Every structure is written in structure tokens, then in C-alpha cells.
Amino acid sequence: MQRRPLIAGNWKMYLTRAEAVTLARAVVESSSSCTDRDVMIAPSFPFLAAVCAAVEGSGVLVGAQNIAWEKEGAFTGEVSAPMLEDLGVQMAIVGHSERRHIFGEDNAMINRRLRGAISGAVQAVLCIGETLAEREAGKMLTVLDAQVRQALAGVTGEQMRKVVIAYEPVWAIGTGKTATPEQAQEAHAHIRHLLEEIFEKNIAGAVRILYGGSVKPDNIDVLMAQADIDGALVGGAALKAESFNRIIQFQ
Ligand code: PEP
Numbered sequence: 001m002q003r004r005p006l007i008a009g010n011w012k013m014y015l016t017r018a019e020a021v022t023l024a025r026a027v028v029e030s031s032s033s034c035t036d037r038d039v040m041i042a043p044s045f046p047f048l049a050a051v052c053a054a055v056e057g058s059g060v061l062v063g064a065q066n067i068a069w070e071k072e073g074a075f076t077g078e079v080s081a082p083m084l085e086d087l088g089v090q091m092a093i094v095g096h097s098e099r100r101h102i103f104g105e106d107n108a109m110i111n112r113r114l115r116g117a118i119s120g121a122v123q124a125v126l127c128i129g130e131t132l133a134e135r136e137a138g139k140m141l142t143v144l145d146a147q148v149r150q151a152l153a154g155v156t157g158e159q160m161r162k163v164v165i166a167y168e169p170v171w172a173i174g175t176g177k178t179a180t181p182e183q184a185q186e187a188h189a190h191i192r193h194l195l196e197e198i199f200e201k202n203i204a205g206a207v208r209i210l211y212g213g214s215v216k217p218d219n220i221d222v223l224m225a226q227a228d229i230d231g232a233l234v235g236g237a238a239l240k241a242e243s244f245n246r247i248i249q250f251q
Contacts, residue, residue, distance in 0.1 A: 001205040005224065006164060006231035007248050008040040008125060008210065009238025010065065010093060020047040024054040026241035030248050031060055037231075039248055040091055040125075041238070045079060052088040063091035063125065066099060069109075069116035081120040092117045093233075095127045095151060097170045107150035114151055118162040125164045125233065126151050127212070128191075132171035141190055148194050157203045164208045165191060166233040172213025174235055181222050181229075184211045188228035217246035224250045 015023065020043045031039040042063035043051045052062050068078035084092065094117065095110035105113075110126070117124040128147040130140040148165070155163065167187050169179050179187070188209045195204035211223050212233030223229050232250075237243040 001202075003206065003208050003230045005037040005250075006040060006208050006210060007037060007244075007250070008042065008063065008091075008166075008231065008233045009244055010042045010096070010212075010233060010235050011044065011239060012065070012098070012235060013044055014239055015043065015047070017047050017050055020044075021050050021054045023239070023241055023244075024051045024060070027244065027248070028055050028058040028060050030241070030245035032058070034248060037248070042091070042093055048084070048089055049087050056088070061090045062088065063093060064089050064122075065093050065096070067092035067094060067113050067117045067122060067124075069112035071116075081116050081122045085121055089122065091123045091125055091164075093125045093127060093166075095147070097127060097129055097168060097173055101170070107147055110151045111153050114163070115154060118155070118159050121162075123162045123164060125166050125210070127166045127168050127233070129168040129170050129173075129213070135169070135171065140187070144187065144191060145194060148191060149198065152198060157199045160195075160199055160203050160207055164210060164231075165195075166210040166212045167191060168212035168233060174214070176214050178214040178216070178219050178223075179211070181226050184223060185226040185228055188226065192228050215247060217243050220247045220250045 040061040040063045042065050064084050068080045071080050071082050094113040099105040114124045130143045134143045208230040210231040210233045211229050215232040215234045216237050
């Protein structure tokens with residue numbers, strides 16, 4: 001099945017407002033010649049509005065780095081789907097390993113966040129991935145299964161149109177250690193097989209599965225050549241126009 005590639009940049013807690021706007025304009029420029037792929041950038045919350053304005057009319061998608069499960073209420077520090085939609089934000093990252101490991105978000109909370117996003121018009125980018133200790137203990141597939149099943153509990157096949165999965169082995173994030181294309185493909189194929197078990201084959205076949213973890217200009221082409229890798233979630237290399245541009249232009 002043909003899946004439209006998605007290259008997504010996670011800017012984490014980096015960049016000033018001026019730097020974010022300048023980088024967003026550069027992403028618009030570099031993606032303008034690529035009509036066969038989607039490009040998403042996820043700035044920090046305070047600069048979402050400025051970045052949405054900078055990319056307006058370009059087709060570049062804007063994502064939030066997290067999302068609340070309720071529409072409104074007494075949830076200090078949280079931002080809801082309707083608030084993000086109001087700004088023009090189309091996507092939200094949920095379950096990023098930094099949210100899991102630094103802020104203690106578990107699969108149950110990630111499930112609520114994901115359903116908060118897709119109950120409206122916000123597409124969720126669900127991040128999953130094993131730690132090095134889990135991989136070395138031979139638990140990788142069990143961990144991925146639990147993350148997928150629990151984060152997608154209660155999600156219908158129809159709603160899966162609004163879900164993207166990002167396989168991000170924790171040991172590869174920000175470390176300069178990329179999974180080999182074979183390791184990434186093995187995990188992606190397993191995730192797709194699992195989606196077939198949970199949903200139907202045609203639904204599983206349509207879900208985009210991104211790879212994340214030290215994606216750089218010099219490894220994007222070989223990663224994108226794998227059958228089940230449909231794009232990339234990029235951290236460090238998304239913060240510089242030149243490197244992100246090369247990743248967007250993958251062959
Ligand atoms: C990420 O933060 O999701 C990520 C993959 O970071 P990096 O590309 O820097 O490893």
C-alpha cells in the first residue's frame with residue numbers, strides 16, 4: 001500500500017521566537033518543491049501561533065509536543081485539542097520518551113492524550129520505543145506490544161486515520177546512535193503486524209510508521225528505503241535549516 005511519507009521535526013524546548021519563525025520560513029522554502037510528502041514541525045507551545053502564521057498557506061503542518069485529554073478545565077499547565085485547533089495546529093506528539101521517562105507519563109495517560117487529540121481534528125503522533133536495558137533483556141517486542149495496545153485502547157479503525165506511530169528506540173534518541181535500517185525495519189514490520197491483529201489489514205497498511213532516533217542527512221535515505229518506514233521524527237537535526245532540508249529531500 002502506498003503511504004504518503006511524513007518528515008516531522010520535534011524542536012523540543014529549543015529556539016527563541018525569532019529563531020522559530022526563521023526556521024519555519026526555511027522549512028516552507030525547502031518543502032515547497034516536495035509535493036509527494038508531508039512535512040511537520042513541532043515548536044514549543046508559546047511559539048505555536050507565530051509558527052502557524054509563518055507557514056500559513058504553505059502546506060507545512062504544525063504540531064504540538066503534547067496535548068491534554070480534556071477539552072477544558074482545571075488542568076494547570078495543559079493545552080487542549082480545541083485550543084490547538086483554534087491556532088491552526090493539525091498534529092500533536094504523544095508519548096515521547098522524554099514525557100515517559102522525565103515526566104512519568106505512562107501508557108494509560110498517553111492513551112487519554114491520544115484520544116483527546118483524535119476526538120477532534122488533531123492527528124496524534126504516538127511515540128513508542130524500548131530502552132537499551134529492555135532490548136538487551138530480549139523484551140523489545142513485549143514492550144512495543146504493550147505500548148501499542150495500551151496507547152490505542154478504545155481507538156476505532158476509523159480513528160486510526162488520525163494516528164501516526166513513531167518508533168523511537170530510547171537508546172537512539174539524542175545519542176548519535178541510530179538503529180540500523182534492519183533493526184528499524186524489524187521493529188516497524190512487527191508494529192504493522194500488531195496493528196493488523198488489533199484492526200484490519202487495510203487499516204494497518206494505511207498507518208504511517210515513522211522512525212526516530214538520531215536521524216541525520218547521512219542516514220535518512222537508507223532508512224527511507226525500508227518497506228515499513230514511512231518517514232522520520234527528527235530531533236537535533238531538525239533544529240538547523242540545512243540538515244532538516246536534506247532530510248526533507250530524502251531520495
Ligand atoms: C526525538 O526527539 O524524537 C528524536 C528522535 O531526537 P534525535 O533526532 O535528536 O535523536
